[in-house]
Amino acid sequence: MERILIIGAAGQIGSELTLELRKIYGNSNVFATDVKDAPADIKESGPFQLLDVMDDKHLIHFVIRNKITQIYHLAAVLSGNAEKLPTQAWHINMDSLMNILEVAKLVEDVRKVFWPSSIAVFGNSTPKTGTPQLTVMEPSTVYGISKLAGERWCEYYHKRYNIDIRSLRYPGLISYKTEPGGGTTDWAVEIYFEAVRKKSYNCFLSEDVSLPMMFMEDAINATIKLMETDKANLACHSSYNITGPSLTPRQVAVDIRRHIPGFDITYHPDFRQSIAESWPSSIDDSELRTSIIWKPRFDLQQITDSMIEEIRNKV
Ligand SMILES: NC(=O)c1ccc[n+]([C@@H]2O[C@H](COP(=O)([O-])OP(=O)(O)OC[C@H]3O[C@@H](n4cnc5c(N)ncnc54)[C@H](O)[C@@H]3O)[C@@H](O)[C@H]2O)c1
Numbered sequence: 001m002e003r004i005l006i007i008g009a010a011g012q013i014g015s016e017l018t019l020e021l022r023k024i025y026g027n028s029n030v031f032a033t034d035v036k037d038a039p040a041d042i043k044e045s046g047p048f049q050l051l052d053v054m055d056d057k058h059l060i061h062f063v064i065r066n067k068i069t070q071i072y073h074l075a076a077v078l079s080g081n082a083e084k085l086p087t088q089a090w091h092i093n094m095d096s097l098m099n100i101l102e103v104a105k106l107v108e109d110v111r112k113v114f115w116p117s118s119i120a121v122f123g124n125s126t127p128k129t130g131t132p133q134l135t136v137m138e139p140s141t142v143y144g145i146s147k148l149a150g151e152r153w154c155e156y157y158h159k160r161y162n163i164d165i166r167s168l169r170y171p172g173l174i175s176y177k178t179e180p181g182g183g184t185t186d187w188a189v190e191i192y193f194e195a196v197r198k199k200s201y202n203c204f205l206s207e208d209v210s211l212p213m214m215f216m217e218d219a220i221n222a223t224i225k226l227m228e229t230d231k232a233n234l235a236c237h238s239s240y241n242i243t244g245p246s247l248t249p250r251q252v253a254v255d256i257r258r259h260i261p262g263f264d265i266t267y268h269p270d271f272r273q274s275i276a277e278s279w280p281s282s283i284d285d286s287e288l289r290t291s292i293i294w295k296p297r298f299d300l301q302q303i304t305d306s307m308i309e310e311i312r313n314k315v
Contacts (some may be wrong), residue, residue, distance in 0.1 A: 008074030081182035175216035213242030
């Protein structure tokens with residue numbers, strides 16, 4: 001029987017992934033944890049506890065006491081926030097991952113770990129379109145540097161200690177449940193909320209910057225599929241490329257006008273513009289698609305339809 005620990009369960013991904021995993025593995029077998037309070041449905045449907053992943057002693061006690069077999073480590077400082085506090089972001093992103101890798105090494109019951117990387121591992125010298133799985137990687141942000149270093153550590157622990165750690169280089173994730181946590185692709189969530197609330201949005205990127213994106217439902221399905229796939233089918237032990245549609249703010253704004261004809265968008269690029277420009281505009285994820293036999297379901301129109309409907313229900 002699997003007993004799953006989610007670290008960062010109150011965040012954009014964790015708040016949805018926890019509920020999906022509880023449907024599959026049973027509510028009482030999925031332990032949600034975070035340093036902040038979680039949404040009511042997470043606390044009401046199964047165990048939730050405050051836990052700081054930086055506190056390695058509490059972490060290992062928690063894992064042993066609850067007989068944890070799988071860990072999803074989702075806590076991180078995201079790209080936009082990391083540029084404001086580079087040394088703290090490096091400390092949190094790296095030390096938290098090292099704590100998890102050490103727990104996986106020391107506690108025999110822990111058989112699998114999931115840790116997300118990001119398209120931020122790529123940089124200005126990476127091919128911009130159809131970015132392949134293996135390519136030049138010279139990230140220019142502290143977030144990207146920490147994710148690339150994390151990928152190397154994951155592969156190292158796999159090779160040296162035979163730890164089964166699985167990872168995806170998520171693109172920008174679009175969801176309606178929880179506000180995004182300070183990344184460069186947050187505009188692709190904010191634009192829908194502001195369209196419904198105010199019929200206008202002031203975008204922090206320019207109109208034609210294209211970035212790889214993915215609807216949260218697709219990201220969660222791929223994550224669970226990756227974790228359930230037989231280890232023998234997985235060739236990559238650092239992190240797999242993954243993507244949905246590549247989108248610009250202008251394309252999303254035009255699509256929103258199918259539902260909200262008067263929607264108005266203005267563009268005032270800030271420091272995140274140069275981060276976005278250093279990332280790929282499209283990704284080749286064919287290696288993942290063959291390894292786990294998966295493809296995304298949501299294109300731009302389906303994302304817009306779901307976002308507008310769900311946000312209207314919410315607000
Ligand atoms: N959301 C995206 O678009 C995206 C894209 C690429 C990669 N990722 C990666 O996916 C992971 C989750 O991202 P997210 O968008 O859900 O982030 P988020 O910021 O929404 O959530 C992270 C959660 O971790 C918690 N946390 C922070 N410090 C902690 C600590 N010391 N101990 C325990 N919990 C702590 C936060 O309170 C928060 O609830 C991160 O590793 C992120 O880099 C996300």
